[in-house]
Amino acid sequence: MSRSPAAVRADSLNPRDTWISLGIVGTLFFIFGFVSWVNAILIPYFKIAFTLSNFDSYLVAFAFYISYLVMSVPSSYLLKAVGFKKGMMFGFFAMAIGAYIFIPAAMGRTYEVFLLGLFTLGTGLAILQTAANPYVTILGPKERAAQRISIMGIFNKGAGILAPIIFAAVILRVGDTGLFQQLETMGEVEKNAALDELISRVIVPYAVVGTVLLALGVLVVFSPLPEIDTEHETPEVAMANSGKTSIFQFPHLILGAVAIFLHVGTQVIAIDTVIAYADSFGIGLMEAKVFPSYTLAFTIVGYLIGISMIPKVISQVNILRICTILGTVFTLSIIFTSGQVTILGITSDVSIWFVVLLGLANSLVWAGIWPLALDGLGRFTKLGASVLIMGLCGNAFMPLIYGYLADLYNVRLAYWILFPCYLYLVFYAAYGHKIKRWTIA
Template sequence: MSKTTAAVRADQLSQRDTWISIGIIGMLFFIFGFVSWVNAILIPYFKIAFTLSNFDSYLVAFAFYISYLVMSVPSSYLLKAVGFKKGMMVGFFAMAVGAFIFVPAAMSRTYEIFLLGLFTLGTGLAVLQTAANPYVTVLGPKENAAQRISVMGIFNKGAGILAPILFAAVILRVGDNELFQQLDTMTPEAKDAALDELIRRVILPYSVVGTVLLALGIFVRFSPLPEIDTEHETAEVAEANSGKTSIFQFPHLILGAVAIFLHVGTQVIAIDTVIPYANSFGIGLMEAKVFPSYTLAFTILGYLIGISLIPKVISQVNVLRICTLLGTVFTLLIIFTSGQVTILGITTDVSIWFVVLLGLANSLVWAGIWPLALDGLGRFTKLGASIMIMGLCGNAIMPLAYGAVADAINVQQAYWVLFPCYLYLVFYAVHGHKIRRWKLA
């Protein structure tokens, strides 16, 4: 296969083409968010349906996100070979296959087949993320990149607010809390029948998702989305990179990929653990399902602040520094605070609301890291983006670390795993992104 559409430089696009591109990429980020953040419901749902430990339940996130580690670099070569649009189509088709795998998994109530479906969904998403993130980063002035990425974040997290609520509305029933409490007292035959019925509720929604993903792949392939030339280098960048032969000669990129690994890990822990954490205080699944949406709402609030203030009032790097410091503070407050409060009609421990506030702290970290890490890569941009996307496997590793500590100690002290992550993110925001040459001792 070869590219059929001539690639153009981002600075050659008309304003109309730029806005069309932003709209289409925004739709992609909406899909990313919907498919990704529904895991916040799948984790506690599968924990009940398969009677899993905390650690085993977070294999949902592991299977979904470890595909980024496996597929990111191959995705960059796919995009080089066929271009952005065909590559995105392949990504959507792979995601559709993953969604359809949920049907035999549910019919047989086999957790391992569900994990295979989640891995396949993540594989397609890795291709799409490898294409979409550098695309929107170069689609305009670099000092406004965080602003554009924040707009994409609103699409992504807006879908994330809807996904757990809509999915819960489809698969949960009135009286399920009572059913969950009665499972341990049922006969083996009655319990198996109840769990079979419970898990088969995912068949219809994932069949619809798979069909929609197929249609979106065809749409993107024939959409007016222009091919962007990321191989073009300005004279200044070409001179700076003239002696570069390896992506590992860009320390700010490699350190940025580590930052992405830790950032997405902190983000997914904040969203995917908040329901089980609320459960530990006696709040049932039907009531706790709103907490991921509250977390994502604070994330969107952060995006809106970023769009309003960057770069006119504050630079994107200073926003990154503020957000990483906030994450450090909120983590300590989760661990060390306790006491009952009533907020939005929900009476629970105050520490849960600091988990929710991590949504605000995490909001502009992704948008701050990407332009800093890709700065000056020139012809290495696609490969650099794939290294960054590999960092998304932090979504796979970090929840398992949280789950292991939660099983060994308790769910509140398990949030200690976030503390060193935020300390590193502060380092990258303050100094790490400035390192352009490895120094030997």
Template sequence: MAQSPAAVKAESLSSRDTWISIGIIGMLFFIFGFVSWVNAILIPYFKIAFTLSNFDSYLVAFAFYISYLVMSVPSSYLLKSVGFKKGMMYGFFAMAIGAFLFVPAAMSRTYELFLLGLFTLGTGLAVLQTAANPYVTVLGPKERAAQRISIMGIFNKGAGILAPILFAAVVLRVGDNELFQQLDLMSPEAKDEALTELIQRVITPYTIVGTVLFGLGIFVRFSPLPEIDTEHESAEVAVANSGKTSIFQFPHLILGAIAIFLHVGTQVIAIDTVIPYANSFGISLLDAKVFPSFTLAFTILGYLIGISLIPKVISQVNVLRICTLLGTILTLFIVFAEGPIQFWGMTVDISILFVVLLGLANSLVWAGIWPLALDGLGRFTKLGASLMIMGLCGNAIMPMLYGYFADLYSVRLAYWVLFPCYLYLVFYAVYGHQIRSWKR
């Protein structure tokens, strides 16, 4: 369907309107981060409450992120039909339904219903991500796209720092460490009662989250956020795209979607596995809950560096090359380095610190890939963005792969899954993004 008549060209917006739009989109990215990164503590929390294996516990991430694979292309057609703002409203409504599903799931202590709620949350996020990422990419000069995405990343990861800590503060109690240690010694009836009480602690927070998400949907629909026209191409882009009928005729986009798949997989592994990895060294859940926040803090540090240096001091593509190479090196350190160090008042293995530092390596990869992959797509932008969002299913598949190898070998050796991912990301940063034809 044709773009809404109210749609405007991004370059026609005043500086004030642009910054208002960036502020509203920043709020959306905060919500993305809060809902997404709370999975870092939901995984070990559900593992205890439902006595799950490593593999089964990572179904939390799988159910949440597999929705991106299922819903991204339908999301692009939804956005074409109703525009960005109404599409975002529907996305928030879907997320609210997912949050409300946690209530019957907790009342019945049904893991599968929790997974359905997570899938529904992810469905709403797929719509929002399909709208928000290309929106912020085209909302200004393309050479500053990584800078704008870095600003969005600060909102996203700032929420991610708060989410596990706030969730832990709401649902965990001071005496829970002792409770967790006694579970295996309890009678079946006492254990079942204790675990039911534990899981029902999520009812109040997710009821509040669902209500807030519904309200945000109404807010975005009637906000001053403008509709951006991505359907009409400039003369230069129209000439370059003449004769093209499919997004599969853009190799740099396809290779970029693969890069997004691997990048988000490495990012979610770094954040969602660090608590169980710390647990393997005898660090309790209540103490280990801070590690995802440190990982995300290093990610924010990377964003701040990017905002300061891109593009005046260093180009966004060179930052992408540095970050992907750093991730490759840190993966080797995680696997091979060992020994006790003092960190945040705890004695931890040094490899945990290298997992945390992956936050810095991952910080500007997303921001670097998006403008390179969407460059020159013109009227294919929305569909191209949906393909990129499909890549977020890497968040679903990569943790499952990690969990499989963690059960098969060890939680440390399972980090080998990151190594080929970073090697591909180095390839895309150095060469893959330049490919404009499948012919040599």
């Protein structure tokens, strides 16, 4: 029952089947990105519709991503029991339920019900991510894993560029800028009526999303995606792991999970806070809505660099080191630089563009960590992948810490939270991934 009878070894697939499999998984990554990165618009949107503080508005990210902490390990056991494809079907069905929960939440304008819907969406994504990421890591040569993950990243972040723009186009109106300004002066009855109308705009989009997700859940079962045998070990790996009984006996994996936690936290802060940061300089939502897309566009630039250069020009571990150092430099630039610039027709403080440039710094960190952290796990691969997916709960906690610091100090100084994160990522890239056993002095 540990794996499907039809499971095959990744190295037994011919090139055609490998690329078909990667194409299907790429579609999954597009869906991950679309559903995940729409939060960049939901956060400021809900902040207005429910008159929230910075901290409370980032509960959107918390509710969505805390599900990864709760569901990742159960997801690995689900995948062992029913296989990758049926597991993915259950993931899509859970996401569809989460999307449908938005309908009663909007009808009652109840923030807590929206958070339940977001948690349910995240639960489905946790299952899908636990299945999809090992596929990409093991379908092909180990030294090209970062290159394959970069290709998947283009699907993911390409959807992330489209999601805020499409969602904003669907739910925002030309006259909303004036409406947002008038809310403070409205009477209670008039204000509630305006906010009810504002929040009701999510009903149709999420009803459509839920239906599409249901259909995808059915389609994935009948897709040509093969069941991959992750239990097989080479003789060398089997010998190295012969005395190991626990996932905690792989330090490079555990340290990698911490790295994933911090990396995704820095990534979501760069994308989900940039609109609020622009607002602090007087740039309204209607104009600032493009900044998350710019951040993701720089991420795609990084992916393209990775695809073209790994491993022919530079190794995946060295490009990981470069990206983590860049993140450290850009963080300090956000905090310590200032001055007006006009870029792409938008006049803003130069520090906003360093937030945008974090997209480039973050681009190849995920791709660099995964193959290093899963290296040599053999039969522990599924569970190891679920531990790394648990690290995605960094998306839940890090924005809350940022929001707390923003309320306590200001939105610029709150970016200090990124600095120790990038320092740890530099450590993992330089040394942490090499630690194969715990040593006690």
